[in-house]
Amino acid sequence: MDLLLLSNGKIAGNDKVMEFALPAITELFTRKQVKNVVVIPYAVIRSSHDDRTAMVADTLSHLDVNVTGLHRAEDPVKAIREADAIVCSGGNTWVLNKTLHDLGLIGPIQHAIANRGVPYVGWSAGAVISAPTIRTTNDMCIVSAAITPSLNLVPFQINAHYIDATIEGHNGETRDERIEEYLIVNPHQSVIGIPEGSWLAVSGKTMTYEAANGKPLHWFKLNQERRMIEAGSDVSELLGLDG
Template identity: 65%
Template sequence: MDILLLSNGKIAGNNHVMEFASEAIIEQIQRTKAKNLVLIPYAVIRSSHDDRVALVQQTFDHLGLDCKVTGLHRSEDPVKTIQEADGILVSGGNTWVLNKTLHDLGLIGPIRKAVLDNGVPYIGWSAGTNIGCPTIRTTNDMPIITGAILPSLNLVPFQINPHYLEASVEGHFGETRDERIQEFLEVNKHEPVVGIPEGTWLHILDGKLSYHTANEKPLKLFSHGKEPVYYGAGDDIQFLMEHSC
């Protein structure tokens, strides 16, 4: 498997989506020789799916990669398109809409087979990272649709909170992000949550997990009954791949 799970799409100073992880993306694409990339844009709500495809194509052009990005929403046979793709990209947006659409179209199994069995490279950011978890219960998004579905791709055996923000807002008396994650752990005691802040990503290559950052921000690991633990780039976090939910 060759999986990049980005916290978000852009950081300050970036003009292109995923640009902060450009070295990792270039290395992945060159190693796998992927040319035909399929973008899954179903999470996008406030702009068109075609516009998102164009933005992502601009990124690959900017990075000097000879890849063609096509939108899965344009496919007459989405399952076949996933089966024939050299690489799978999953845009950020609303995780609930994305996950339900994948289930409705019968794409969970084909994506898992492509990524886990056939070694097709996967790049997701924000919602595209959330669906890499066993479930989408640690997304920050509102369930804006009815009939929402929780189980997802289960590419990694732990939960992720993208866009993780360790902050308290003056005058705001609602729960902080840390408190929301602690609530999750009170109900789901055996499921650790990995908070990855803006400008960071996880890479899973042949079962080996590593953490990377474009801005020196650490990963924050939450486990029930324990104080959160910080990990930086280069720290050993392989034990998370051995976790069983």
């Protein structure tokens, strides 16, 4: 299994989506001899699916790959089955996850990644859905009949765009308090906060944490002090495969 789970699409100084992680994406797609990239743009709300697919194609223009949007496929399941790589855009996690369930795509995506070795790159909402559920997303639930189980590619919950700052004049819960609430209700689970400009790279049973700006990863477990892990660290233990 090969995953690149990015906190966000862009950081300051980057004009293209995923540009801050482009060396890692290039290495992965070259190593896996990727030719056919399928973009999942369903999370996009405030712009078009075509525009988001074009943005990904622009980022990958230095590679000899064909980039298509899954929304354009006559048979989305067949498109996933024929993909050499899957790129999942950020946007609204609830809309993304519900659409994947509605179209019967959860199983085919899981099979492609786990059984065919298809690399998966997701940012923001596209990273959050790699967790067992999307219950630690930051997004508003803007759809009815919300569905929380997701791809379950990694055993921990993900909080993308993680920030531990407090805002002057804001009296609502902080991000840390929201995560603490989640863990109180779900005491046997853990939450990984990945800040802007960072990503988790999974290759087989190995996972590393990388950040273009040096920001640390934040690992939350109930009744334990938050653990901060520096960029460049091996975090395979978070996969639960070290014992």
